[in-house]
Amino acid sequence: MRDCLPEQLQxxxxxxxKMCRVFQxxxxxxxxxxxxxxxxxxxxxxxxxxxxxxxRVMKRGEELKRSLGDIADSCSPLGDDINSLTKFVSKMAPxxxxxxxxxxxxxxxxAQHGNKLPKPFKRYQIAPVWRADRPQRGRYRExxxxxxxxxxxxxxxxxxxxxxLFIDVFNDLKLPAFEVLVNHRGLLKALSTAxxxxxxxxxxxxxxxxxxxxxxxxxxxxxxxxxxxxTEKLSQLWELTQQRCYINQxxxxxxxxxxxxxxxxxxxxxxxxxxxxxxxxxxxxxxSIPRDIVMFDPSxxxxxxxxxxxxxxxxxRDRSIGSLAxxxxxxxxxxxxxxxxxxxxxxxxxxxxxxxxxLEQGIIETKKTTVDVMVxxxxxxxxxxxxxxxxxxxxxxxxxxxxxxxDRDRQVGKQIKAADKRKISFIIFAGxxxxxxxxxxxxxxxxxxxxxxxxxxxxxxxxxxxxxxxTLSDCIRWIKESR
Amino acid sequence: MRDCLPEQLQxxxxxxxKMCRVFQxxxxxxxxxxxxxxxxxxxxxxxxxxxxxxxRVMKRGEELKRSLGDIADSCSPLGDDINSLTKFVSKMAPxxxxxxxxxxxxxxxxAQHGNKLPKPFKRYQIAPVWRADRPQRGRYRExxxxxxxxxxxxxxxxxxxxxxLFIDVFNDLKLPAFEVLVNHRGLLKALSTAxxxxxxxxxxxxxxxxxxxxxxxxxxxxxxxxxxxxTEKLSQLWELTQQRCYINQxxxxxxxxxxxxxxxxxxxxxxxxxxxxxxxxxxxxxxSIPRDIVMFDPSxxxxxxxxxxxxxxxxxRDRSIGSLAxxxxxxxxxxxxxxxxxxxxxxxxxxxxxxxxxLEQGIIETKKTTVDVMVxxxxxxxxxxxxxxxxxxxxxxxxxxxxxxxDRDRQVGKQIKAADKRKISFIIFAGxxxxxxxxxxxxxxxxxxxxxxxxxxxxxxxxxxxxxxxTLSDCIRWIKESR
Numbered sequence: 001m002r003d004c005l006p007e008q009l010q011x012x013x014x015x016x017x018k019m020c021r022v023f024q025x026x027x028x029x030x031x032x033x034x035x036x037x038x039x040x041x042x043x044x045x046x047x048x049x050x051x052x053x054x055x056r057v058m059k060r061g062e063e064l065k066r067s068l069g070d071i072a073d074s075c076s077p078l079g080d081d082i083n084s085l086t087k088f089v090s091k092m093a094p095x096x097x098x099x100x101x102x103x104x105x106x107x108x109x110x111a112q113h114g115n116k117l118p119k120p121f122k123r124y125q126i127a128p129v130w131r132a133d134r135p136q137r138g139r140y141r142e143x144x145x146x147x148x149x150x151x152x153x154x155x156x157x158x159x160x161x162x163x164x165l166f167i168d169v170f171n172d173l174k175l176p177a178f179e180v181l182v183n184h185r186g187l188l189k190a191l192s193t194a195x196x197x198x199x200x201x202x203x204x205x206x207x208x209x210x211x212x213x214x215x216x217x218x219x220x221x222x223x224x225x226x227x228x229x230x231t232e233k234l235s236q237l238w239e240l241t242q243q244r245c246y247i248n249q250x251x252x253x254x255x256x257x258x259x260x261x262x263x264x265x266x267x268x269x270x271x272x273x274x275x276x277x278x279x280x281x282x283x284x285x286x287x288s289i290p291r292d293i294v295m296f297d298p299s300x301x302x303x304x305x306x307x308x309x310x311x312x313x314x315x316x317r318d319r320s321i322g323s324l325a326x327x328x329x330x331x332x333x334x335x336x337x338x339x340x341x342x343x344x345x346x347x348x349x350x351x352x353x354x355x356x357x358x359l360e361q362g363i364i365e366t367k368k369t370t371v372d373v374m375v376x377x378x379x380x381x382x383x384x385x386x387x388x389x390x391x392x393x394x395x396x397x398x399x400x401x402x403x404x405x406x407d408r409d410r411q412v413g414k415q416i417k418a419a420d421k422r423k424i425s426f427i428i429f430a431g432x433x434x435x436x437x438x439x440x441x442x443x444x445x446x447x448x449x450x451x452x453x454x455x456x457x458x459x460x461x462x463x464x465x466x467x468x469x470x471t472l473s474d475c476i477r478w479i480k481e482s483r
Numbered sequence: 484m485r486d487c488l489p490e491q492l493q494x495x496x497x498x499x500x501k502m503c504r505v506f507q508x509x510x511x512x513x514x515x516x517x518x519x520x521x522x523x524x525x526x527x528x529x530x531x532x533x534x535x536x537x538x539r540v541m542k543r544g545e546e547l548k549r550s551l552g553d554i555a556d557s558c559s560p561l562g563d564d565i566n567s568l569t570k571f572v573s574k575m576a577p578x579x580x581x582x583x584x585x586x587x588x589x590x591x592x593x594a595q596h597g598n599k600l601p602k603p604f605k606r607y608q609i610a611p612v613w614r615a616d617r618p619q620r621g622r623y624r625e626x627x628x629x630x631x632x633x634x635x636x637x638x639x640x641x642x643x644x645x646x647x648l649f650i651d652v653f654n655d656l657k658l659p660a661f662e663v664l665v666n667h668r669g670l671l672k673a674l675s676t677a678x679x680x681x682x683x684x685x686x687x688x689x690x691x692x693x694x695x696x697x698x699x700x701x702x703x704x705x706x707x708x709x710x711x712x713x714t715e716k717l718s719q720l721w722e723l724t725q726q727r728c729y730i731n732q733x734x735x736x737x738x739x740x741x742x743x744x745x746x747x748x749x750x751x752x753x754x755x756x757x758x759x760x761x762x763x764x765x766x767x768x769x770x771s772i773p774r775d776i777v778m779f780d781p782s783x784x785x786x787x788x789x790x791x792x793x794x795x796x797x798x799x800r801d802r803s804i805g806s807l808a809x810x811x812x813x814x815x816x817x818x819x820x821x822x823x824x825x826x827x828x829x830x831x832x833x834x835x836x837x838x839x840x841x842l843e844q845g846i847i848e849t850k851k852t853t854v855d856v857m858v859x860x861x862x863x864x865x866x867x868x869x870x871x872x873x874x875x876x877x878x879x880x881x882x883x884x885x886x887x888x889x890d891r892d893r894q895v896g897k898q899i900k901a902a903d904k905r906k907i908s909f910i911i912f913a914g915x916x917x918x919x920x921x922x923x924x925x926x927x928x929x930x931x932x933x934x935x936x937x938x939x940x941x942x943x944x945x946x947x948x949x950x951x952x953x954t955l956s957d958c959i960r961w962i963k964e965s966r
Contacts, residue, residue, distance in 0.1 A: 001517035001519060002517065003514070003515070003516050003517070003592050003595075003596065004514070004515040004516075005514065005592075005596060005599065005600070006512035006513055006514060006606065009512075009513050009514065009515055010512075010513070013513065024884055025879045025882070025883075025884050025885075026854075026879075026884065026885075026886065027853060027854030027855075027884045027885065027886050029489035029492075029493075029853070030489055030492050030493070030496065031486070031487070031488065031489060031492065032486070032487040032492055033486050033487075034484035034485065034486070034625050035518060035581075035611060035613070035625065036484060036538075036581075036613075036625070052543075052544070055519075055540050055541075055543075055579075056540065056541045057538050057539065057540050057541070057581070058538075058539045058540070058541055058573070058576060058577055060535075060538075060615045061535070064569060064572070064573065065566070065569040068568055068569050068572060069569075083548070085551050086547060086548040086551050089547070089551060089572055089576060090541070090547065093541060093572060093576055094541055096538075098518075098519075098540070109486050109488075112486075113486065113488060116488065117488070118853055118904075118905040118906070119901075119904075119905070120889065122854075122886075123489065128518060130518070130519075132543045142517050142518065142519070153889045153890070155889035155890060155891065157887050157888070157889045157891065158889055160887075161886065161887065168879075282865060282868065283868060285865070285868075286865055286868025286869045286871070286872050287868065287869075287871075287872035287875070287887075288869070288872040288873060288875075288876050370510060370512065370601055370605075371509075371510030371605075372510075382765060382768070382769055385765065385766060385768075385769025385770065386769045386770075386771070388769070388770075389769050389770035389771040390771060392770070392771075393771055396508040396509075396651075399508070400508075401507055401508050401509065401510045402508070402509075402510065403509065403510050403605075403644065404640050404643075404644065404770075405640070406603065406636045406638035406640045406641055407636070407638060408638065408640065418602075421601075421602075422601040422602070423601070
């Protein structure tokens with residue numbers, strides 16, 4: 001976990017603001033959920049490995065005592081060894097967990113507040129999630145997820161909308177060339193079955209297939225053997241899954257669909273999966289998507305277990321970094337928290353990676369974000385504080401950030417040096433006395449004053465340029481011109 | 484803890500946006516810190532009661548086992564009773580805690596990153612904090628704090644800036660009549676000593692005095708006796724602390740300072756405290772503060788132990804609700820994390836209360852925030868998807884949120900009903916076919932089209948008003964006029 005200091009935070013906030021604007025234009029509404037969920041909400045959704053990475057929060061006071069007591073009574077772990085103690089404590093001491101992603105919390109919200117929500121419910125959420133993972137370069141135990149989901153419709157229009165939305169966001173951010181890979185989790189399951197595996201093995205199959213890019217054909221054969229998966233048809237499978245094509249290349253796409261139909265068993269559900277893909281691609285082709293950007297990639301798997309339909313990932317074309325965003329349809333997750341099964345589709349965007357790319361490419365910049373102007377009160381009389389107060393007010397009204405000098409009793413020269421170090425852009429001298437830049441005159445003014453009545457000296461710190469006895473209006477103009 | 488659904492979240496985001504604008508005009512920069520801190524950072528800062536309210540996060544895997552093992556070896560709690568087990572587990576199992584406020588995290592950041600930060604460091608942070616408190620009406624275990632702090636200066640200009648900033652924020656939010664109460668923690672300590680209490684009793688003294696409003700003079704006498712505080716001079720103290728006055732009433736203010744000087748011991752530090760207050764009030768009076776808004780209230784205490792200088796709280800004038808914001812100077816907190824002692828002042832704003840007041844008074848509104856327009860694709864041909872895609876693009880370009888109809892195969896009448904239920908404002912019919920509102924014509928268009936070439940039918944759902952075969956440009960104008 002890490003602090004995000006102002007210089008790093010500014011570009012991140014800039015990206016978030018742009019994203020939110022696009023989310024809202026697509027009709028998505030913001031949602032906030034608690035950082036902690038009951039532990040049983042979180043466990044069993046991310047696979048065994050994921051479960052281990054959930055941060056667990058301990059019960060408090062009497063409740064902790066009662067739980068440990070229960071255990072002590074029923075299982076007498078107290079006389080037992082340290083392994084049992086650890087197991088008992090791990091099981092009985094925590095009741096809450098920090099969220100591992102935003103999708104499970106959304107599913108809980110839809111199940112819990114369903115009747116209060118519009119149908120379908122379109123929400124975005126930008127919030128930290130926590131994983132007790134071994135930290136790696138660029139990956140932290142606390143990181144921000146940006147999620148967009150539509151719950152309550154099985155229409156492929158929703159899947160197309162999510163993909164189009166992400167393309168719009170990426171274009172809006174001026175992200176360098178990227179492409180969208182799309183596949184269908186159902187078709188992957190069909191491939192697994194066609195290879196001779198039992199249905200319950202399909203997640204293992206996806207996990208192994210997912211590594212093809214990294215470990216190659218031989219690696220995948222090893223991996224599959226280890227997991228007791230059939231490997232006979234692998235070379236045929238390899239050939240099929242290497243046939244990527246852009247979805248606007250209609251001939252290639254048809255050929256690919258045909259190969260699929262030949263390889264898998266064309267039962268009712270597989271027919272539906274193929275139809276869904278055809279419909280999704282038809283929609284995407286229609287919705288003014290730039291050419292050659294969306295690709296059907298039959299080898300794309302996606303890590304999480306809960307996907308049931310189309311899945312997608314977005315990559316930089318040069319693959320200089322891992323996926324920038326990804327998502328898919330998960331029609332069964334909400335049903336785990338509710339009597340009703342509610343179809344849903346959503347996607348998640350990796351904010352840190354995107355900000356890194358935009359910074360690297362100079363598309364956005366880290367900015368010094370200190371104050372624009374420090375007003376130095378020369379006289380230090382009651383009158384002159386009031387004079388400074390009015391100047392500060394006018395500057396703020398003009399959208400210029402400013403402050404009164406803190407070190408009132410320090411030499412003016414030293415105050416200027418300190419301001420320069422803080423990267424303050426301008427110093428305004430106000431009052432009626434002698435300063436480093438000359439005499440500051442002050443006009444009399446009434447309570448109903450106009451900025452034109454306020455006279456000041458001003459110094460630009462970057463080049464030492466200065467203007468003497470100018471009106472505040474001229475001053476403001478100069479500051480704005482200098483930006 | 485609770486979910487914040489879109490309808491409740493919108494006004495909160497609106498308030499946050501306004502606040503941030505003012506924070507930035509005052510030259511404050513955003514900071515983000517992790518939700519979890521090491522437990523030793525958090526404990527010992529909030530008093531015993533506070534410590535109990537910190538959420539504790541368990542160690543993971545081997546580390547947990549090792550810690551429980553250490554305990555088992557050295558203290559053999561395994562053979563012991565459940566109280567000892569609970570104590571051991573509470574001590575050894577957690578290593579992290581969820582932050583209890585934002586001030587301690589700021590102090591840690593300044594101590595840790597000091598050399599990378601501008602001096603003074605002015606930051607704001609708007610983020611959730613967690614307290615394992617008994618939930619009450621309007622108070623939750625997870626709530627948002629909005630903090631503004633200046634670390635690295637002991638100048639009273641900083642204290643005045645924070646107070647002025649909060650007044651500006653409240654004015655900007657159009658909050659109903661409010662007032663700011665100011666006191667000095669050092670003066671309270673001087674009062675405690677003057678009553679005959681030992682210096683280490685001054686926090687107890689403050690806590691008891693803090694309740695005067697609620698439990699009256701007799702209650703305070705009881706409370707002080709219970710805490711072994713001297714009560715002889717209480718009636719004199721009562722008289723003194725009841726003398727509130729606005730800081731622009733110079734005669735009353737002088738009288739009050741005189742009473743103070745008579746009651747307390749005028750040693751060096753107490754002299755300084757009085758001078759600080761005089762300087763602070765002089766600054767506040769000068770900085771264009773509206774009259775009759777800041778009050779010197781010698782009974783104001785503030786709960787937290789870490790304050791050392793001026794403290795303040797902001798209340799609605801009618802006292803219909805508890806304090807809306809509060810803060811003060813804490814010159815010794817950062818030194819607890821660093822070899823260096825660094826003076827600091829800051830304040831915190833209660834977002835939920837403020838949003839509640841603004842909503843109650845109708846100053847802000849909860850808004851339906853669904854999409855503005857649903858575009859219904861009549862033809863469902865490839866051509867017509869493309870036509871819809873262009874319409875959607877133009878609507879978004881005009882800042883109008885929109886979506887393509889999800890239920891493509893449902894009767895149009897039913898789709899309209901469902902859209903109405905979702906509070907969608909307009910339906911646009913696109914394509915080339917018969918709809919509930921008549922025939923939709925479509926012009927031929929090239930890829931380089933102008934919105935003027937797109938013809939649609941449109942229906943306003945709130946009153947059923949409709950326009951037929953109008954251009955998209957006219958359409959957009961009508962939608963914007965209807966807002």
